[in-house]
Amino acid sequence: xxxxEHHTERNSLxxxxxxxxxxxxxxxxxxxKCSAGCPVAxxxxxxxxxxxxxxxxxDPANDDKILRSHSIWLCVTCEMCLSRCPMEIDIPSMMDxxxxxxxxxxxxxxxxxxxxxxxxxxLNSIKYTGRLFELGLILDYKRQSLNLMQDIVLAPKMxxxxxxxxxxxxxxxxxxxxxxxxxxxx
Amino acid sequence: xxxxxxxxxxLTGSARDYNESVFAIAEAxxxxxxxxxxxxxxGATAAHNLNKELSxxxxxxxxxxxxxxxxxxIIVPCAACYSRLVVxxxxxxxxxxxxxxxxxxxxxxxxxTSVILNVIEWIDKYIVPKLEEKIVKPFNYKVACYYGCLxxxxxxxxxxxxxxxxxxxxxxxxxxxxxPIDYPYKTECCGAGLSISRTDIVSKxxxxxxxxxxxxxxxAIVVACPMCHSNLDMRRPDINKYWxxxxxxxxxxxxxAIGLAVGLSPQKVGLKRHFVEVKIS
Numbered sequence: 001x002x003x004x005e006h007h008t009e010r011n012s013l014x015x016x017x018x019x020x021x022x023x024x025x026x027x028x029x030x031x032x033k034c035s036a037g038c039p040v041a042x043x044x045x046x047x048x049x050x051x052x053x054x055x056x057x058x059d060p061a062n063d064d065k066i067l068r069s070h071s072i073w074l075c076v077t078c079e080m081c082l083s084r085c086p087m088e089i090d091i092p093s094m095m096d097x098x099x100x101x102x103x104x105x106x107x108x109x110x111x112x113x114x115x116x117x118x119x120x121x122x123l124n125s126i127k128y129t130g131r132l133f134e135l136g137l138i139l140d141y142k143r144q145s146l147n148l149m150q151d152i153v154l155a156p157k158m159x160x161x162x163x164x165x166x167x168x169x170x171x172x173x174x175x176x177x178x179x180x181x182x183x184x185x186x
Numbered sequence: 187x188x189x190x191x192x193x194x195x196x197l198t199g200s201a202r203d204y205n206e207s208v209f210a211i212a213e214a215x216x217x218x219x220x221x222x223x224x225x226x227x228x229g230a231t232a233a234h235n236l237n238k239e240l241s242x243x244x245x246x247x248x249x250x251x252x253x254x255x256x257x258x259x260i261i262v263p264c265a266a267c268y269s270r271l272v273v274x275x276x277x278x279x280x281x282x283x284x285x286x287x288x289x290x291x292x293x294x295x296x297x298x299t300s301v302i303l304n305v306i307e308w309i310d311k312y313i314v315p316k317l318e319e320k321i322v323k324p325f326n327y328k329v330a331c332y333y334g335c336l337x338x339x340x341x342x343x344x345x346x347x348x349x350x351x352x353x354x355x356x357x358x359x360x361x362x363x364x365x366p367i368d369y370p371y372k373t374e375c376c377g378a379g380l381s382i383s384r385t386d387i388v389s390k391x392x393x394x395x396x397x398x399x400x401x402x403x404x405x406a407i408v409v410a411c412p413m414c415h416s417n418l419d420m421r422r423p424d425i426n427k428y429w430x431x432x433x434x435x436x437x438x439x440x441x442x443a444i445g446l447a448v449g450l451s452p453q454k455v456g457l458k459r460h461f462v463e464v465k466i467s
Contacts (some may be wrong), residue, residue: 025236039375039391044415074387077231078375079339083349092340096234096241103236118383122232123240128227151382154420161459163200172224173247176293180247183291184240 008016013063014055016101023094024059027087028052034081034091048081048091067102073112117144127181130171189219190257192248194267194412195227200420201412203263203456207441208263208305211455214445215320217312219261221400222252228270231379236338242284243291245274250294261308263441265411266378268304269336271346275302276343298442303442304337304346305410306354313444317361322449324363327466329443330399330407331355333367334414349373354418355375355440359408362447367402371395376417385421389428392417396433406466407437415439436464 006026008015035047044113046054046069054062066072072095102108108116121140125133138155142148150171160166171177171178197205212219225248235242246340248273252260262268278285279298289296296316303311333352352373356366374395375420377388396418409415418437428435438457445455446467457464 014273039377040387043387074380076342076375076378076380077234078335078378079341080335080373080375083339083341088464096238100238114383116236119232119235122230123236126195126227126229126244130224130431131198132227132230134195134199138382145362145383150385153423157461158420159199161461163202163459165199169198171226173226176247177226179293180243180291181240184237184243 009058011060012055012058013066013101014058017055021090021093021097022153023097025052025055025089025094025151027089028056029087030087033084033086037084038174039078039080040074040076044074045069046071048075049162052089052091066098067105067107068109070109070111072098072102073109073115114145114147117141120144123181125168125183127177128170128174129168130174130177131169133165133168135166136168187258188256189217189259189261190221190222190255191261191263192222192225192252192254192267193269194262196263196412196416197262200291200416203459204263204412204415204439204441206447206454206456207439210450211313211444211448214448214450215313215316220255220257220258222248222257223255224251228267230266234270239288239291241270242274242277242288245271246278246288246296247292248295249275249298249300250289250292250296252300253297254294254462257300259303261303261305263305264413265334265337266413268302269340272344273340273361274285275415285349294348306337306358307346309358309440310354314358314361317444321362323447325359325443325447326363327365327405328403329359329364329366330369330402330404331359331372332369332395332399332407332409332414332418333373334409334411335373335378337410338373340457355408358440358444359443362443364408364443367399369399369402369404371398376414377411378417380423381413381417385424385426386428388421389424392421393425393429393431393433396422396435397429397431400433400435404435406464407445408440408443409437412442422462434462436460436462436466438464438466453456
């Protein structure tokens with residue numbers, strides 16, 4: 001069935017995905033190539049092809065399952081699914097959208113806590129300086145995730161190889177960066 | 187033709203070795219490029235995972251500065267930054283309304299005129315033509331060419347090499363004197379940005395990539411991405427612990443292999459900064 005023949009329910013997640021990222025979930029005919037090629041499928045609660053199937057049902061309970069899933073945060077955007085999809089369904093863009101919806105609806109899976117802590121620490125690091133300050137990122141991540149001992153042996157080895165700086169580099173356009181973050185905050 | 191370079195954050199820190207080798211071979215081949223003035227982070231995985239608009243605005247600022255400085259082409263050695271910049275350029279050119287909005291956010295004009303080159307495109311264009319006369323020490327090793335994800339995907343947008351079993355890196359390595367092995371893990375994912383938050387997954391995925399290269403008798407894995415490098419090299423102790431193995435195969439950047447082949451010292455191309463000892467020279 002082509003997307004022009006099928007009308008998704010206005011209140012469904014599939015409909016929002018169409019409107020926001022122009023991905024038509026009903027084009028999926030369940031060949032399973034995305035799940036077969038997905039490097040993190042075995043760690044997911046729902047592999048990508050199952051997410052597609054759940055979206056096609058347009059059942060609010062299934063939409064809720066997806067937004068609460070661990071899968072959407074484990075997706076590493078390697079883009080393998082899209083490159084192998086016979087219908088060229090842009091699953092990676094859809095995943096970005098689902099992650100943002102999951103956060104705005106406060107449905108983030110508890111197991112994804114550290115993954116999100118890392119992303120937040122990363123953006124915090126560049127927000128004020130313009131460039132990533134790796135040491136600051138690691139410390140902020142530890143603070144947010146409370147994994148204080150993690151990678152403790154790595155730091156001295158990075159330092160001895162000249163791979164870890166102690167002082168952040170601050171770009172001249174830092175105020176402009178701050179405004180970019182402000183204007184795009186959603 | 188005015189060429190610029192966008193090093194990206196990794197190359198100033200944990201991938202300093204990659205940066206050193208890029209600059210060292212540029213010098214050896216008499217190539218010049220200008221660093222994009224006052225560049226910022228591209229936002230990487232974190233931005234597109236959490237905030238779509240931010241993930242376009244950050245690369246757009248970089249591209250707009252490059253354009254303003256009259257750079258016709260930009261070399262992007264980091265495969266992840268390369269992918270973010272090309273995808274942003276593609277999205278903004280495709281959608282003028284979105285472009286106007288992003289220009290408003292970054293407070294700069296943007297037209298999308300600069301050509302974005304990944305490291306292998308740069309090598310192909312400027313180094314390969316002079317390679318034969320410059321090689322003093324052919325790189326006589328068996329190599330597993332590992333492209334990772336973002337050098338070749340999303341393929342419809344990047345439009346670079348074939349998406350399954352790409353060849354460009356293999357060709358460059360052959361020209362250096364190396365023997366690339368058949369390697370089915372060429373474009374499998376190393377675990378990318380989960381390195382710190384899910385080291386277990388990175389250890390699992392990167393371990394498979396290393397195991398297959400060792401199993402097929404490669405002397406080294408050759409990469410063109412700082413994120414792949416740090417996962418395969420810096421994360422090696424985690425990988426060996428996860429799989430209960432003692433994988434020792436070194437992971438080198440394509441630019442380091444070129445440097446060695448044209449007679450630069452291992453130190454000069456940053457090989458002394460690796461975690462896994464590199465015995466080839």
